[in-house]
Amino acid sequence: MAETPQITKADLSLEDKLSSLTFEPDDQPFITVKTEICRGCEKKPCLYVCPSRVYNLEGDELIYNTDGCLELGMCTIVCDMIGKGAITWDYPRGGKGVVFRFG
Numbered sequence: 799m800a801e802t803p804q805i806t807k808a809d810l811s812l813e814d815k816l817s818s819l820t821f822e823p824d825d826q827p828f829i830t831v832k833t834e835i836c837r838g839c840e841k842k843p844c845l846y847v848c849p850s851r852v853y854n855l856e857g858d859e860l861i862y863n864t865d866g867c868l869e870l871g872m873c874t875i876v877c878d879m880i881g882k883g884a885i886t887w888d889y890p891r892g893g894k895g896v897v898f899r900f901g
């Protein structure tokens with residue numbers, strides 16, 4: 799009898815991995831973005847690094863929604879205007895935010 803192959807984390811797509819996560823919402827914002835500063839940001843790299851797609855465009859305006867944020871902090875690393883205070887970033891309060899169930 800043939801053995802059933804084991805599925806490991808490495809076999810899962812990014813979408814599969816993201817769908818295995820759960821989130822406990824925090825009613826206090828843990829990330830705030832001064833979107834008026836973003837108007838002067840030409841490349842908007844935050845749009846491309848966040849796997850949860852916290853950052854999006856609505857027309858020419860940057861919008862953001864922290865629901866589903868994985869708390870990686872990549873947006874703060876790539877933000878062209880972090881020194882001007884475009885993003886204020888912190889972890890959600892204790893017990894809130896992303897819950898990793900796969901290690």
Ligand code: SF4
Nearest residue numbers: 836839844877879884
């Ligand atoms: S990279 Fe920073 S300044 Fe540029 S759009 Fe994103 S949050 Fe705004």
